[in-house]
Amino acid sequence: MHIDDTTTLFARLRGHEAGEGVISTAIAVLIMAIIGGLMWLAFQGVFNTAEDRIQSEVESIGD
Numbered sequence: 001m002h003i004d005d006t007t008t009l010f011a012r013l014r015g016h017e018a019g020e021g022v023i024s025t026a027i028a029v030l031i032m033a034i035i036g037g038l039m040w041l042a043f044q045g046v047f048n049t050a051e052d053r054i055q056s057e058v059e060s061i062g063d
Helices: 002-016 020-062
Strands: none
Touching: none
């Protein structure tokens, strides 16, 4: 009888945590996507500024 009670307890505990890994993974993927998007925006800002500076320097050398 004790073995049946233990088995039932484990079965109930497993059922409550069935989706935990999927939810945690989804949250981690969402956070990484947001961080990646912010990094891309920063990257674009830095290189757009650098492009403008280079263009003005090239034009001043050409004059």
